[in-house]
Amino acid sequence: MALLQKRDLGAFETLYDRHHRIALALAYRVVGDFEAAEDIVQETFLAAWRQSETYHHARGRVRSWLLSIARHRAIDRLRRTRPPGQLAELDTSVVDPRATDVLDAAEESARRDRIVQALTALSDEQRQTVELAYYGGLTHKEISERTSLPLGTVKGRMRLAMEKLRLALADLGPDEGGPA
Amino acid sequence: MNDGLRKTVEPHGEELEELAAGYALEALDADDAARFQAHLDGCDRCRDLVAEFRALAAVLPEALRPVAPSPTLRDRLLAEALRAPDEAAMPARVAPAPLDERRATGPGTRVGLWALSLAALFAVTLGFGYWNFRLQQQVTRQAVALDSQALVLQAVAAGGRQWTLNGTTDAPGAAGVLVQDPADPRPLLMIQDLPPLGQQQAYQAWVIAGGAPLEAGLLERVTGAAYIARLERPLDSADTVAVTVEPAGGSRAPTGPIVVAGRL
Numbered sequence: 001m002a003l004l005q006k007r008d009l010g011a012f013e014t015l016y017d018r019h020h021r022i023a024l025a026l027a028y029r030v031v032g033d034f035e036a037a038e039d040i041v042q043e044t045f046l047a048a049w050r051q052s053e054t055y056h057h058a059r060g061r062v063r064s065w066l067l068s069i070a071r072h073r074a075i076d077r078l079r080r081t082r083p084p085g086q087l088a089e090l091d092t093s094v095v096d097p098r099a100t101d102v103l104d105a106a107e108e109s110a111r112r113d114r115i116v117q118a119l120t121a122l123s124d125e126q127r128q129t130v131e132l133a134y135y136g137g138l139t140h141k142e143i144s145e146r147t148s149l150p151l152g153t154v155k156g157r158m159r160l161a162m163e164k165l166r167l168a169l170a171d172l173g174p175d176e177g178g179p180a
Numbered sequence: 181m182n183d184g185l186r187k188t189v190e191p192h193g194e195e196l197e198e199l200a201a202g203y204a205l206e207a208l209d210a211d212d213a214a215r216f217q218a219h220l221d222g223c224d225r226c227r228d229l230v231a232e233f234r235a236l237a238a239v240l241p242e243a244l245r246p247v248a249p250s251p252t253l254r255d256r257l258l259a260e261a262l263r264a265p266d267e268a269a270m271p272a273r274v275a276p277a278p279l280d281e282r283r284a285t286g287p288g289t290r291v292g293l294w295a296l297s298l299a300a301l302f303a304v305t306l307g308f309g310y311w312n313f314r315l316q317q318q319v320t321r322q323a324v325a326l327d328s329q330a331l332v333l334q335a336v337a338a339g340g341r342q343w344t345l346n347g348t349t350d351a352p353g354a355a356g357v358l359v360q361d362p363a364d365p366r367p368l369l370m371i372q373d374l375p376p377l378g379q380q381q382a383y384q385a386w387v388i389a390g391g392a393p394l395e396a397g398l399l400e401r402v403t404g405a406a407y408i409a410r411l412e413r414p415l416d417s418a419d420t421v422a423v424t425v426e427p428a429g430g431s432r433a434p435t436g437p438i439v440v441a442g443r444l
Contacts, residue, residue, distance in 0.1 A: 009258070009261070009262070012258075012261060013258065016254065016257060020249060020253070020254075021246035021247055021248060021249070022241060022242065022244065022246050024246075024247040024248075024249050025241065025244035025245060025246050025247040026241040026244060028247055029241070029244055037247075038249055038250065038253055041249065041253065041257075042253065042256060042257050042260065045257055045261075046257065046260055046261060049261050061238075063242075064235075064238035064239075067238065067241050068238065071241070072412070076366065076410070079364070079365050079366070080363075080364060111242065112242055112243060112244075112245075115239055115240070115242050115243040116243045119240075119243055130205065130240070133202070133205040133206070133207035134205055134237060134240050137206075138207065139202075139207050139208060139209045140202055140207055140208065140209055140212065141209045143207070155198050155199070155202060156198065158201045158202055158205065158207065159197075159198045159200070159201040159202075161201070162201035162204070162205075162233050162236060163201075165236050166232055166233070166236055169236060169239065172239065
């Protein structure tokens with residue numbers, strides 16, 4: 001990151017090579033449109049290039065920082081293109097045909113398996129609540145309206161889901177594909 | 181400045197703790213967000229919980245299968261990065277050769293003259309490149325400024341509500357407008373004539389409801405002293421919008437002086 005903050009183009013290429021596929025997966029998951037997702041990834045990395053000074057190591061890893069930018073931009077686009085209540089269906093089985101495991105490092109793949117297992121261990125309702133918030137950008141109230149569940153139930157499920165994930169991933173560690 | 185803005189902090193309880201997950205996932209509605217934010221500043225337990233939940237939220241997308249982009253994305257991105265780099269990426273100016281060297285016209289200097297001519301040509305080329313780059317950058321900034329103004333006009337024309345913001349004693353010349361475009365849930369904030377910032381500073385917007393400030397994003401400089409932001413918070417129950425000077429990257433709660441504020 002220090003090199004990136006000195007506008008080193010090589011460091012920028014390394015950053016892109018390490019993280020673009022997961023950023024694209026996230027953007028695609030939110031907006032459900034491959035071309036739009038690619039636009040979001042491009043915007044994300046350009047923002048990282050031009051505003052790298054806004055990254056603070058103490059606030060998390062580089063990958064988390066990039067994914068946070070990508071998520072916010074993807075949700076912005078989602079809200080611009082679809083009125084509230086008409087968000088894309090969040091079907092967890094949706095995987096673009098261009099999705100690939102071949103490029104995964106084994107370690108990264110094992111880490112992903114851990115997170116998938118933790119999510120799978122949640123009840124469908126708990127997982128849906130977390131995903132509607134994270135990938136759909138919905139608030140408690142919006143989730144309540146979308147699922148026809150009482151507001152208190154939504155809040156409770158979200159809390160319980162995050163508690164379960166916390167326990168399941170307590171020893172996950174911070175590694176996210178190495179520093180950039 | 182925060183003391184005057186915050187309402188009485190609620191003591192820790194199960195109901196507030198339940199909001200920590202929603203806060204970390206940015207899923208709180210405005211009233212809950214204001215309550216929880218006010219409580220958070222004085223509650224170590226909830227701050228720790230939020231930090232843990234935020235770290236968890238950050239790894240959620242790692243469960244997704246990585247997706248390979250189209251082959252041209254990388255080239256497009258790098259071309260764009262090179263096309264409009266930050267000022268810090270500009271090539272250094274080429275220093276003129278020392279006078280003694282430029283006057284070296286004695287015997288045996290034919291090769292040296294060639295080298296000097298090439299060096300001069302290189303310098304001129306870089307000079308033009310630099311000039312062209314600055315011109316492009318100015319044009320881009322002007323275009324962004326015009327786009328921003330067009331966004332405001334478009335939002336107003338579409339029936340959007342608008343409010344004015346005025347500079348405080350820390351930025352008496354500053355003024356701005358906040359527009360709620362009916363087609364975009366994120367209010368558009370434009371401020372002009374803000375004072376220059378230090379390298380490690382940023383302008384941050386706050387949506388304030390009942391005295392509790394909620395972070396609403398960093399302002400982006402579009403041209404000169406003009407800044408713009410799409411606020412990351414709805415105005416639902418807000419009564420004030422303000423901008424403060426914060427460390428680069430922003431703060432969770434206001435720490436610097438208010439430079440601009442407006443009542444809704």
